Amino acid sequence: xxxxxxxxxxxxxxxxxxxxxxxxxxxxxxxxxxxxxxxxxxxxxxxxxxxxxxxxxxxxxxxxxxxxxxxxxxxxxxxxxxxxxxxxxxxxxxxxxxxxxxxxxxxxxxxxxxxxxxxxxxxxxxxxxxxxxxxxxxxxxxxxxxxxxxxxxxxxxxxxxxxxxxxxxxxxxxxxxxxxxxxxxxxxxxxxxxxxxxxxxxxxxxxxxxxxxxxxxxxxxxxxxxxxxxxxxxxxxxxxxxxxxxxxxxxxxxxxxxxxxxxxxxxxxxxxxxxxxxxxxxxxxxxxxxxxxxxxxxxxxxxxxxxxxxxxxxxxxxxxxxxxxxxxxxxxxxxxxxx
Amino acid sequence: xxxxxxxxxxxxxxxxxxxxxxxxxxxxxxxxxxxxxxxxxxxxxxxxxxxxxxxxxxxxxxxxxxxxxxxxxxxxxxxxxxxxxxxxxxxxxxxxxxxxxxxxxxxxxxxxxxxxxxxxxxxxxxxxxxxxxxxxxxxxxxxxxxxxxxxxxxxxxxxxxxxxxxxxxxxxxxxxxxxxxxxxxxxxxxxxxxxxxxxxxxxxxxxxxxxxxxxxxxxxxxxxxxxxxxxxxxxxxxxxxxxxxxxxxxxxxxxxxxxxxxxxxxxxxxxxxxxxxxxxxxxxxx
Amino acid sequence: xxxxxxxxxxxxxxxxxxxxxxxxxxxxxxxxxxxxxxxxxxxxxxxxxxxxxxxxxxxxxxxxxxxxxxxxxxxxxxxxxxxxxxxxxxxxxxxxxxxxxxxxxxxxxxxxxxxxxxxxxxxxxxxxxxxxxxxxxxxxxxxxxxxx
Numbered sequence: 112x113x114x115x116x117x118x119x120x121x122x123x124x125x126x127x128x129x130x131x132x133x134x135x136x137x138x139x140x141x142x143x144x145x146x147x148x149x150x151x152x153x154x155x156x157x158x159x160x161x162x163x164x165x166x167x168x169x170x171x172x173x174x175x176x177x178x179x180x181x182x183x184x185x186x187x188x189x190x191x192x193x194x195x196x197x198x199x200x201x202x203x204x205x206x207x208x209x210x211x212x213x214x215x216x217x218x219x220x221x222x223x224x225x226x227x228x229x230x231x232x233x234x235x236x237x238x239x240x241x242x243x244x245x246x247x248x249x250x251x252x253x254x255x256x257x258x259x260x261x262x263x264x265x266x267x268x269x270x271x272x273x274x275x276x277x278x279x280x281x282x283x284x285x286x287x288x289x290x291x292x293x294x295x296x297x298x299x300x301x302x303x304x305x306x307x308x309x310x311x312x313x314x315x316x317x318x319x320x321x322x323x324x325x326x327x328x329x330x331x332x333x334x335x336x337x338x339x340x341x342x343x344x345x346x347x348x349x350x351x352x353x354x355x356x357x358x359x360x361x362x363x364x365x366x367x368x369x370x371x372x373x374x375x376x377x378x379x380x381x382x383x384x385x386x387x388x389x390x391x392x393x394x395x396x397x398x399x400x401x402x403x404x405x406x407x408x409x410x411x412x413x414x415x416x417x418x419x420x421x422x423x424x425x426x427x428x429x430x431x432x433x434x435x436x437x438x439x440x441x442x443x444x445x446x447x448x449x450x
Numbered sequence: 451x452x453x454x455x456x457x458x459x460x461x462x463x464x465x466x467x468x469x470x471x472x473x474x475x476x477x478x479x480x481x482x483x484x485x486x487x488x489x490x491x492x493x494x495x496x497x498x499x500x501x502x503x504x505x506x507x508x509x510x511x512x513x514x515x516x517x518x519x520x521x522x523x524x525x526x527x528x529x530x531x532x533x534x535x536x537x538x539x540x541x542x543x544x545x546x547x548x549x550x551x552x553x554x555x556x557x558x559x560x561x562x563x564x565x566x567x568x569x570x571x572x573x574x575x576x577x578x579x580x581x582x583x584x585x586x587x588x589x590x591x592x593x594x595x596x597x598x599x600x601x602x603x604x605x606x607x608x609x610x611x612x613x614x615x616x617x618x619x620x621x622x623x624x625x626x627x628x629x630x631x632x633x634x635x636x637x638x639x640x641x642x643x644x645x646x647x648x649x650x651x652x653x654x655x656x657x658x659x660x661x662x663x664x665x666x667x668x669x670x671x672x673x674x675x676x677x678x679x680x681x682x683x684x685x686x687x688x689x690x691x692x693x694x695x696x697x698x699x700x701x702x703x704x705x706x707x708x709x710x711x712x713x714x715x716x717x718x719x720x721x722x723x724x725x726x727x728x729x730x731x732x733x734x735x736x
Numbered sequence: 737x738x739x740x741x742x743x744x745x746x747x748x749x750x751x752x753x754x755x756x757x758x759x760x761x762x763x764x765x766x767x768x769x770x771x772x773x774x775x776x777x778x779x780x781x782x783x784x785x786x787x788x789x790x791x792x793x794x795x796x797x798x799x800x801x802x803x804x805x806x807x808x809x810x811x812x813x814x815x816x817x818x819x820x821x822x823x824x825x826x827x828x829x830x831x832x833x834x835x836x837x838x839x840x841x842x843x844x845x846x847x848x849x850x851x852x853x854x855x856x857x858x859x860x861x862x863x864x865x866x867x868x869x870x871x872x873x874x875x876x877x878x879x880x881x882x883x884x
Contacts, residue, residue, distance in 0.1 A: 144691040145625065165689050166627065175627050176657045176880055248478035342486040345508065347631035349689050363656055367877050368796060375657045378627065385647055398514070434635045434687035435504060436476040436483035436560075607832065616834025616872055645787070653787050655794075659880035664873075665790050668833060672786055675825040697832065704828040709821075723825075726817035728807070731824060736843035736856055 115279045115290060115297035116304065117269075119157070122277065125296050127152035129201055137171060138203040139164040146170060149203070157204040159244045159271050163426045167355035168209045171202055172232040173216065175352070179228070179362065179374040194373075196231035202238050208252050208426035210240040210264030212355035218418040219358055228376070237289055240265025240282075242309060249427030250315035251440045257424055259314045270305040278305035317440050319447040321411060321421055327450045328412040336449075337407070340442065341400025343435045348380030350406070350429035350439075356422050359386075381405050403437075411443060454498040454523065454587050457549055462490035466584075467521035467547045471509050473502040481560045484509070498523065500556045500592045503569070505681040507531040507637035510541050521547040525556070525589075526577025530679035530714025531637035533582055537717045538677075538724070540640055550583025554591035559686065567596030570695070571682045574598070581715065600695055604703075607696065623663040625690035628656065632670065632684035632694055638677050645669060671697035676705045676722030679714035744798040744864040746773045748857075749784045751816075754805035754846045761850035769854040770861040773801070780804065782815025786826045789840060793873045799839045799864035803856070806844040816844070838863075839870060 117125075126136055126149060136149040139158070145166040149155060178194035213233055220226040243259040252258055262268040266286035270278040278300055281287040290297050351357040361379040366372040379386060382403070387396045396402050414422035423439075430438040452460075454472065461467050474485040474495045482501045486509070487493055505528045509515055524532060529550060535541045555572035558564035573596070580586055607615055630646070633639045646654040646666055654669055655662030670684075671694075678698040685695040705711045708731065711722045750756045756777045762769065778784055781804030789800050802823070810816045823842055830837040841863075843856045 142691065144689075165691070176659050176662075178880070339486075343484045343509075345631070345634035347634035347687070348629040349631040349687070352627045352629040353689050361656070365655055365657060365659075375659070377657050380629070383630075430477070432689045434631055434683070436481055438477040441477050610834075612831070612834045612836055613872070614834070615832065619833045620876075653791065657880070660876040661794055661879075664833075664876055665787075665794065668790055668829065669787055671833075672826060672829055675829060697829070700832045701825065701829060704825060708824055708828075723818075723822065726814060726821050728817070730817065730820050732807070732820055734823070734827065734842055735820070736841065736859075 112302075113281045113287065113290070114300045114302050114305065115281070116272075116300035117277050117279050117297050119155075119275045119277070121296040122157070123152045123155050125293055126155045126203070128293065133198065135198060135200040136203060137168070137200060146202070155203065157241055157269065157271065157277070159204075159241050162245050162247065162431070163206050163208060163428055165428065165432055166353045167212065167426065167428060168202055168205055169212060169216065169355045169358075171200060171236050172213055172229050173220075173358060173360075175378050177228055177376040179376050181371075181373045183371050185370060194228075196228050197235065199235045200232075200237070202236060204241045204269070205238055205265065206243045206245075206426065207240060207257055207259060207261045207263065207265070208243070208250075208424040209355050210238050211257050211261065211424050212264065213238065214264050215356050215414075215418075215420050215422060215424070216358050218420060219414075222418070237285060238264060238266050240268040242268070242270040242312060244271075244312055246313070246315040247427065247431075248317065249430045249438060249440055250425060251317040251319070251427065252425035253314045254317065254319045255321055255421045255423050255425045259312045260309045270308050272304060272308055278308070280305075315425070317444065319440075319444040321443075321447075323447040323450045324411045324443045325415055327446050328408055332404075332408075334404070335400075336446070337400040337404045340403045340437055341398055344382065344399045344403055344437055345434055346382050346384055346399050346402065347434065348378070348382055349432055349434065350437075351380035351382060352378055353428040353432050355424055355426060355428070356410075381409070407439070407442065407446070410439075411446075452587065454496050454549070455493050457585060457587055458487065458493040458496050458521070459490045461521045461547060461549070462493070466519070468518045469515070470521040470523075471506045472496045472523040472549075473498060473504070473506075478561075480565060496523075498551065498587065498589055500554070500589065500594060501560060502551075502589075503556055503560065503686060505531060505635070505637050505683045507535065508635060508683070510535060510546065510637070511640035517545075519545055519547065521549060523549045523551060523587075524580070524583075525551045525553040526575060526580055527571060527679060527681045528637075529580050529582050530577060531681060533717045534638060534677060534679055534714040534721075535640070537719065537721050538638075543717065548580070548583045550580025550586040552579055552586055552588045554578065554589060555594050557594060558596060566594070568594035569682065570596070570598050570600050571680050582717070600693065600699060603693070604696055604700055619664075619667075620660065622692050623667050624660060625692055626658055626663040626667065627690055628658040628662070628666065629689060631687040631689060635683040635687040636674070637681065637683070638674060638679070639670075645673075667692075667694075667697070670694075671701060674698055675701040676709075676711060677713050678702055742865065742869060744772050744861060744869070745796055746799045746801060746857075746860060746864060747792040747795075747797045748773050748775045748801040748803060749781075749788055750775055750777055750802075750845075751781050751783075751804035751811075752777055752779050753811040754809060754844075755803040755853065757847035758845040758849045758853045761847065762853045765850050767850060767854045769857045772861045772864075773857050780810065780812050780815035781819035782810075782812065784819060786822065789826075793835075793870065794877060796874060796877075798867070798870045799841065799860060801841045801843065801856070801860050803843045803845050806846055809846060835873065836867070836870070839867065
């Protein structure tokens with residue numbers, strides 16, 4: 112694999128060029144709460160030691176609210192206009208647990224129906240990943256087939272060598288083309304530079320066997336295991352909304368006025384009590400324990416059954432941000448120990 | 451004085467309650483999480499310290515806890531919400547067994563710099579000694595200190611022009627992702643069906659668009675006006691980091707200045723919104 | 737302030753027993769007033785939820801009027817007193833989030849005050865006209881950010 116060296120200064124120059132070309136750059140906000148648009152190139156900061164941003168980067172391909180179409184009507188006609196997915200964008204400094212999520216979501220968005228909105232956005236997105244030196248009690252990327260240094264999902268992968276210098280690997284064709292385009296900023300390097308940096312990264316302490324988790328889930332649908340979680344889960348959608356892989360959405364029509372409006376695709380979450388409420392009033396998941404069972408099963412069983420992937424990258428966001436600190440890592444670790 | 455574990459054991463042994471809502475250790479050091487305990491055998495993992503941030507009163511109005519006799523570990527601010535729930539006829543006094551916490555303030559957040567500061571709500575707390583409790587327990591004093599940054603921000607906002615304030619809130623509300631953690635964590639948001647979830651007709655737009663976010667956040671703040679007891683759970687749980695307490699605190703200040711009312715202090719006094727006074731101001735009405 | 741062709745849209749939420757009847761009286765008495773107002777009749781001012789005002793602004797209103805029975809005259813005894821208390825709070829909230837609270841008007845108009853209704857509407861319309869369109873809120877309507 113091609114490896115290059117790029118200084119922070121040159122990364123800023125790169126960002127400056129991209130901004131001038133009209134590309135949208137996104138990176139974690141200064142308070143690390145979410146991904147925001149980079150307005151000035153000298154504000155570019157890459158922090159491999161920071162915790163994953165509170166809200167993931169999935170908005171790049173799957174925004175919280177996404178127009179599907181716009182409509183206008185008068186007495187006799189209805190006029191429809193398709194929404195156009197956004198312009199080119201570059202995501203800077205994605206943790207491997209964020210970068211890998213796009214590939215995982217890609218499977219469900221291209222399973223029977225091809226979701227053009229997701230695909231167009233992903234096509235227009237270049238992901239610059241960053242080897243992660245952070246880990247805490249809530250991280251478990253190594254238990255779901257990833258690692259703090261995995262390049263999955265990144266087009267270009269950065270490794271910090273020093274405060275001012277990064278090793279850059281062009282991982283995909285898109286990444287190679289990109290490096291070619293800005294070749295004056297990338298100096299030739301080799302893997303000897305990044306190797307010691309990568310080897311020094313230990314990764315999270317939490318470990319569980321996801322196969323054992325699935326084995327137990329395969330056999331235990333009717334269970335009271337989730338009751339204690341149901342006791343305290345508040346039923347907000349925080350976990351799903353900060354998750355890089357949760358992809359449920361709802362479609363609503365909204366009016367601007369009597370004659371004009373839009374159809375929107377908005378995030379939805381299986382932890383909401385209304386998520387499965389039927390028009391009849393019946394709710395098959397009528398308590399929070401059942402809803403939480405759905406969350407764990409979807410992530411560690413159903414998605415594997417259907418797409419051979421775990422619907423989780425082990426970023427720990429849902430647990431870190433949970434109002435009542437429900438820790439999915441410790442829950443699945445417990446499940447893994449049950450078999 | 452007895453510790454929380456022996457008190458909890460006593461609750462079950464003397465059949466004072468069917469379930470007990472308390473705190474237990476969470477995965478990482480320095481965190482706690484709520485837990486529901488159902489017998490004396492389960493009480494050994496209960497904890498009580500300045501990391502007990504959650505307001506457990508939010509569980510009192512849940513469907514599955516209705517009709518049960520519930521013991522609850524509650525700090526002064528949490529007791530205010532229990533009082534408010536009683537005043538609003540949502541729970542009955544005889545159905546809650548309040549284990550009041552003599553509290554010296556809790557951390558501002560579980561992790562990071564804020565974990566070394568005292569929560570803002572604790573700075574002007576007037577209920578460090580519980581004002582309604584069946585028995586009390588001490589919480590250790592960890593000597594947390596901090597500044598009330600939000601009070602300064604409220605003052606600053608008040609001195610801004612309307613345009614500037616609008617711009618401030620536009621930027622804040624834009625961050626909202628409509629996860630409704632603020633609503634779910636709030637002990638006083640107990641409607642069985644929230645107005646935001648009603649779709650026939652749709653009052654509050656479900657999209658996290660600018661329009662939908664403004665509508666939601668204004669409606670939320672208004673529905674808590676004169677009711678909010680200032681536990682700041684909404685702000686603490688907001689994953690988008692919106693300073694929701696500004697709105698609530700402002701309305702608490704308005705309730706105080708316009709009506710001399712403070713919510714959560716008396717279960718017998720009429721609530722602010724549930725009553726009226728013939729002498730209420732009307733200088734703004736033509 | 738704005739260009740002279742601007743005609744404000746004003747939504748009036750009125751109670752059935754006093755203000756609506758008062759407006760009716762203005763009509764049957766053939767009094768003339770500006771036609772910018774769209775009236776919505778409700779049983780009582782106590783039924784007027786502040787959300788209605790937000791909804792009116794979302795739908796493009798430049799000003800909102802809430803009007804009902806004078807204190808002591810409420811058909812349901814106390815609806816207007818409850819409403820009054822609510823409005824005291826709501827105005828302060830609007831102010832705090834930067835929504836121009838002077839675009840929201842309140843009045844007591846009884847069934848016999850056709851003339852007062854005419855005066856109120858003319859005054860409200862003129863005030864809002866001079867303030868110009870409520871672009872602050874209306875621009876929220878179509879804007880959304882996909883990212884960031």
